[in-house]
Amino acid sequence: MAITTWQEKAQKARNLRDASLSKVDPPLGPLPDPLPLSSQGLPKLLLTPREYELTQNYDAIALLKMLREKTLTSEELTRAFLRRAALAQAAVNCVTELMWNEAIERAKYLDSCPEPVGPLHGLPISVKEHHGMTGKTNHASYVAWIGEDSGLNPLNDSLYNAGCVYYVRTTGPQTLMHLECNNNIYGRTVNPWNRNLTCGGSSGGEGALVGMRGSVWYLQGLGGDIGGSVRAPASNCGVYGFKPTAKRIPLKGMKAAMAGKDSVLATFGPLTVSRDTIHLFMKTLLDEEPWRLDPSLTVKPWTPEKITTPLKIAIEWSDGVVKPHPPVIRAMQEVAAACKAAGMEVVDWEPLDHAKAWDIVSGLYFPDGGEAALAPIIESGEPILPLTKFITEEQPNVKKRDMHQYWGLCVERDGYREAYARHWSKTAETGKEVDVIICPTTPGAAPLHETARYWPYTSQWNLLDYPTVVFPVTFVDQEKDLKDESYVPTNEQDKYNHELYSPEAYAGAPVSLSVVGRRYMDEKVMAALEAIEHAMGRE
Amino acid sequence: MAITTWQEKAQKARNLRDASLSKVDPPLGPLPDPLPLSSQGLPKLLLTPREYELTQNYDAIALLKMLREKTLTSEELTRAFLRRAALAQAAVNCVTELMWNEAIERAKYLDSCPEPVGPLHGLPISVKEHHGMTGKTNHASYVAWIGEDSGLNPLNDSLYNAGCVYYVRTTGPQTLMHLECNNNIYGRTVNPWNRNLTCGGSSGGEGALVGMRGSVWYLQGLGGDIGGSVRAPASNCGVYGFKPTAKRIPLKGMKAAMAGKDSVLATFGPLTVSRDTIHLFMKTLLDEEPWRLDPSLTVKPWTPEKITTPLKIAIEWSDGVVKPHPPVIRAMQEVAAACKAAGMEVVDWEPLDHAKAWDIVSGLYFPDGGEAALAPIIESGEPILPLTKFITEEQPNVKKRDMHQYWGLCVERDGYREAYARHWSKTAETGKEVDVIICPTTPGAAPLHETARYWPYTSQWNLLDYPTVVFPVTFVDQEKDLKDESYVPTNEQDKYNHELYSPEAYAGAPVSLSVVGRRYMDEKVMAALEAIEHAMGRE
Structure with a gap:
């Protein structure tokens, strides 16, 4: 044979x-x-x-x-x-x-x-x-x-x-x-x-x-x-x-x-x-x-909403770990200005320990230390690619856990989720509660090959299970989006991301943002996006 | 010290x-x-x-x-x-x-x-x-x-x-x-x-x-x-x-x-x-x-329903493993008769492999073989009670599993849940879909001490996560609820349950039933109970 x-x-x-x-x-x-x-x-x-x-x-x-x-x-x-x-x-x-x-x-x-x-x-x-x-x-x-x-x-x-x-x-x-x-x-x-x-x-x-x-x-x-x-x-x-x-x-x-x-x-x-x-x-x-057919699903029809009073929007300028690239910051500035001009309230979003969220969610991705995900690779003998190694082997909190350690991590997850819910509710203490967050989808425009090594801008909302919609805002601009040469990175991940950037490398790349709402507020997130895009002069 | x-x-x-x-x-x-x-x-x-x-x-x-x-x-x-x-x-x-x-x-x-x-x-x-x-x-x-x-x-x-x-x-x-x-x-x-x-x-x-x-x-x-x-x-x-x-x-x-x-x-x-x-x-x-406060919850206010067309009710006379005691069967007969007299459609419920459901759910109760549940007992030195042994040590599918075996059991769970959903949907093939099931809450009235050793009449609806309401129906009757001496049990569990019964032992005990609906149909289950109790001549 x-x-x-x-x-x-x-x-x-x-x-x-x-x-x-x-x-x-x-x-x-x-x-x-x-x-x-x-x-x-x-x-x-x-x-x-x-x-x-x-x-x-x-x-x-x-x-x-x-x-x-x-x-x-x-x-x-x-x-x-x-x-x-x-x-x-x-x-x-x-x-x-x-x-x-x-x-x-x-x-x-x-x-x-x-x-x-x-x-x-x-x-x-x-x-x-x-x-x-x-x-x-x-x-x-x-x-x-x-x-x-x-x-x-x-x-x-x-x-x-x-x-x-x-x-x-x-x-x-x-x-x-x-x-x-x-x-x-x-x-x-x-x-x-x-x-x-x-x-x-x-x-x-x-x-x-x-x-x-x-x-x-x-x-x-x-x-x-x-x-x-x-x-x-x-x-x-x-x-x-x-x-x-x-x-x-x-x-x-x-x-x-x-x-x-x-x-x-x-x-x-x-x-x-x-x-x-x-x-x-x-x-x-x-x-x-x-x-x-799938009894694990929530029983709720799709019930579109309309925004009838001006939104209160919080902008997450940074997750507190990695500063987004200049075009992403410009995109947020432009959208924030448009929302303000349309009569919305725009405030800053205070990220709540997003580094911890990554520790939890990366651990939960691979509670077996990546064994099951790697098994078919080992079975065929195909090479393990660098980004596979990155996510299964190079994350400090990805490890093989026993059942009790795994449950412990689930308890941490629940605690973090509850803390974030309180954090969001607290925005109502100074007036109206924040309706949605506008944030970077990723820490820059589309990355150069093999450099997409910072997940937390997206994985944050998986851990919290918050609905999120991505919308295109602008393109990298060779004149407006200059590199901030004076910026001093605050940690290794920030340094890695900062050094990736130059307007030339990202020429022509689309720049997008995310609108995020509280759990189950799917229809509200979509309604908010509509209001935001109207404010931007779109249909 | x-x-x-x-x-x-x-x-x-x-x-x-x-x-x-x-x-x-x-x-x-x-x-x-x-x-x-x-x-x-x-x-x-x-x-x-x-x-x-x-x-x-x-x-x-x-x-x-x-x-x-x-x-x-x-x-x-x-x-x-x-x-x-x-x-x-x-x-x-x-x-x-x-x-x-x-x-x-x-x-x-x-x-x-x-x-x-x-x-x-x-x-x-x-x-x-x-x-x-x-x-x-x-x-x-x-x-x-x-x-x-x-x-x-x-x-x-x-x-x-x-x-x-x-x-x-x-x-x-x-x-x-x-x-x-x-x-x-x-x-x-x-x-x-x-x-x-x-x-x-x-x-x-x-x-x-x-x-x-x-x-x-x-x-x-x-x-x-x-x-x-x-x-x-x-x-x-x-x-x-x-x-x-x-x-x-x-x-x-x-x-x-x-x-x-x-x-x-x-x-x-x-x-x-x-x-x-x-x-x-x-x-x-x-x-x-x-x-x-607790973002793990479903976002849905309590929205009471009213039943406006006659219910289609399915009676689960037995789960196919353990036959309920005579007072429970009589309770179901009485309620079924009242519902029919009130114009409802009453059919038999065909249980779908409830024995398998118990294997799955008992395994999922203790994926660590009961270690965590027993640890505080071992710590203090208090005796392990017989019913603790029964549930952690004497169930064939309660065992210590590794992470992959555990995930495998979760896949079995999901498959069973989907099969049960299809099973329920299929009742619509012969007319209206079944609205609710009426079934025994437990295989008899309140058990004698140390004999509550058959969970599946309740645990079935935990595995499926179906809303269930218990309502009192009658009391054990010394004349009506005679033991069926001719009954030949079909398995060990059935034999155990059958032998427990005599009307004298259960004197004065209340007899209750359950109304069960599909997942998330909480309000409907409560509305159905109201209709059923009205049919029984209650308020």
């Missing part, structure tokens, strides 16, 4: 991907060589004008209207997104499988229906590989798992029942626990705005694809967002991303090395090109009453 | 109790010797007519009305309940501390307020010792912990802020994981209807006290209901008991050997003398928005 090496196994997965891409019809024309720093100009160059229009100018809401009114067929739209996704793959390496035949067949079927089958009738949707898909394999970026079957996935099923067309599956990083997107199967996915930067992770393929407008809405896959996996890619790629409170939408279906661990909860969440598409995603899912 | 034996330490706790009871003024007259089988006739014998009237004839709602209208002072009411609690102690041994001076002082203060301080203004409330109380010690029935301080308790604080008077603390069993009430500090608490039977546990002192009407409403303490700790005592003592979905009301404050374990969640819940008092309890607590 021939022994299969990990390299041979990985080649099989790439062959499957390449075979799926070979079906693109007509094939893409030749790409520029070398590829440009930013991939944003490529679609206009390589797609037909009609394909470009359909994939560039509309969000999911607008497309669904056209589909409903039959001014557009699902087949035409799906073919356009299939070709744009193929182009995204050529440009930034974000695809694990293009579903050419299946997607077109599904689209044709939907076009043949006399009535829409549901609220997503005819809309092409991308899904992270890690999330699994009925009838397809699911390796979650582990070489060892290549060829394994996908499990059941109620979230996929809900969206399918609502009429969507699945057309592409996308990449994730090794262990799914990087804020970047690199693995030994497909290599590195890069940022569509600047290929020297990361698209983020774990939903890196999705981030890059939506950032390339190869998808109007893509789903964050396995592991969901447990440390920033929706938000970092959304932020890095300049799109919207929403991490709801855990247990509002089903998580089942993703392939997990640590299934059953429930001390910090992951959640799925959408990455989209518009704010309204987030509402559509949440409403579509919750209208199906997923709690009837 | 003198070494304190466990016996000396236990004596200290009893001395504290006895000193607190010595303040009763005027002292109780002499009790009958020997004490009668049922304690129900004692209050009339030993209390003044006014005390008897106040403590016997009204529920919390009626008393609060009188307090609000100032036709009754809190001091008079509190003195009456204090004396009745002292009597309950003499009769059934349910008190760990009578708060004579503090309660009267608090009552006087409330009487002096020009306006009610809150919805519970002036109402005396009892609390399980295990639950802790600010400024008091808290041993949770472990000798080792005698003299330790209570922690913070937001639930207590909420009720206090709502105007209640705390006046008595009550007993629980060793480890709090018995469905009886016996420990090495105070000995055994017995059933107020028949002293040969258990009052149940873990909230045994509370059950006995409310069953003696020494309290109109008492709170289930530590551990809350994780296996039947509210429901077994309520059922055994003939009062109402409600186990809400976990995370609707705060649990913090109880003293726990296994704090931080969150694989099966406990919840507090009220034991009361009327159905409406449960609503009052839930509304009072949730009106305080406890999720602002």
Whole structure:
């Protein structure tokens, strides 16, 4: 019997991907060589004008209207997104499988229906590989798992029942626990705005694809967002991303090395090109009453709110450990000024021991010291990547715990959560309670490859399970965002982050911020974002 | 330095109790010797007519009305309940501390307020010792912990802020994981209807006290209901008991050997003398928005429902493992007949592998094989009681697990929960979906001492986290509830339970049933109980 090496196994997965891409019809024309720093100009160059229009100018809401009114067929739209996704793959390496035949067949079927089958009738949707898909394999970026079957996935099923067309599956990083997107199967996915930067992770393929407008809405896959996996890619790629409170939408279906661990909860969440598409995603899912199938979910329909009195907003200028880069600070200044001008109250947010929060949450990510997450790597013999080592081996509080030590850490977690709740409630002592926090999504714009080594700006809100929405604000500006050469870092992590920055290195990168609300205030966070964007002069 | 034996330490706790009871003024007259089988006739014998009237004839709602209208002072009411609690102690041994001076002082203060301080203004409330109380010690029935301080308790604080008077603390069993009430500090608490039977546990002192009407409403303490700790005592003592979905009301404050374990969640819940008092309890607590202090809670106010179309009720005649005793079957027959006569649809409930559910939930109770629960016992040297051995050592699936085995069990749990959700949803295939299940609370009426060795009728709904309310139906009837001598048990547990029964042994015992709804359907379960009791000709 021939022994299969990990390299041979990985080649099989790439062959499957390449075979799926070979079906693109007509094939893409030749790409520029070398590829440009930013991939944003490529679609206009390589797609037909009609394909470009359909994939560039509309969000999911607008497309669904056209589909409903039959001014557009699902087949035409799906073919356009299939070709744009193929182009995204050529440009930034974000695809694990293009579903050419299946997607077109599904689209044709939907076009043949006399009535829409549901609220997503005819809309092409991308899904992270890690999330699994009925009838397809699911390796979650582990070489060892290549060829394994996908499990059941109620979230996929809900969206399918609502009429969507699945057309592409996308990449994730090794262990799914990087804020970047690199693995030994497909290599590195890069940022569509600047290929020297990361698209983020774990939903890196999705981030890059939506950032390339190869998808109007893509789903964050396995592991969901447990440390920033929706938000970092959304932020890095300049799109919207929403991490709801855990247990509002089903998580089942993703392939997990640590299934059953429930001390910090992951959640799925959408990455989209518009704010309204987030509402559509949440409403579509919750209208199906997923709690009837997944009894771990909270029973609460999606009930959009409107802000009727001026918001009180707190700005988290820094988490007290690592100072954000100049473009992030400028983004906060601009948004704060717009909110003030619109009559909102704007105050400073006092972070409450975020360093401790990282100790707790990193410990809870790997209560077995990382054994389960590393086991499939060891099994296949694929190399352990540096960012895998970083998160499983180099964090002081990641260690193998016995049951009682583990419970002790859960008690610490609960104490911290309660302290943070009191901290937030205390803001009411000087007038109105803070409605939402505006904060950096990450300590800078999209990081250079292999440098996304500071999670706490995102993981903070996983530990607390606070709903958070990411929205694009601006781009790195070579003139406005100069490096503060006089700044003296206050600790090693701060120094590392400070030294990474120069406006040149981050050229063209989107800059995003997060809006954070108290636990279960998902609809309020979305309403606050609307008010904030109105204040910014947006729709 | 003198070494304190466990016996000396236990004596200290009893001395504290006895000193607190010595303040009763005027002292109780002499009790009958020997004490009668049922304690129900004692209050009339030993209390003044006014005390008897106040403590016997009204529920919390009626008393609060009188307090609000100032036709009754809190001091008079509190003195009456204090004396009745002292009597309950003499009769059934349910008190760990009578708060004579503090309660009267608090009552006087409330009487002096020009306006009610809150919805519970002036109402005396009892609390399980295990639950802790600010400024008091808290041993949770472990000798080792005698003299330790209570922690913070937001639930207590909420009720206090709502105007209640705390006046008595009550007993629980060793480890709090018995469905009886016996420990090495105070000995055994017995059933107020028949002293040969258990009052149940873990909230045994509370059950006995409310069953003696020494309290109109008492709170289930530590551990809350994780296996039947509210429901077994309520059922055994003939009062109402409600186990809400976990995370609707705060649990913090109880003293726990296994704090931080969150694989099966406990919840507090009220034991009361009327159905409406449960609503009052839930509304009072949730009106305080406890999720602002305890961010682990679900954000949902108490929103009572009304049943407007006839219910579809499923009767669980047996769990498929242990056949309930004749009085329980008769109770179900009577309630089913009343519901049918009232126009409801009544069908049979098909239990879905409840034996497996017990394997899972018992394993999750003690993923460390019981080490943490036994540690304080070993520390003090107090004897391990037989029912402690039963639950920690004699259950096949209670074992010490490593982290990965533990996560594996959590995956089994989630799979079982999902299967049960599908099972319930499937009832809609033949018409309307089942609204609620009516089932035995326990496999018989209050068990003889040391025989409460079958948990699954209650623990089933902890594993599934389904809200459940216990209501009294009837009493064991010497003529109607004959033993079925022809019955051939189907397994060892069934045989054990069958052999326990004779109508004589259970003379005078209340018989109760449970109404169970799907997860988060707390308000619906309460509305269904109202409809069911109306069908039974009750108010």
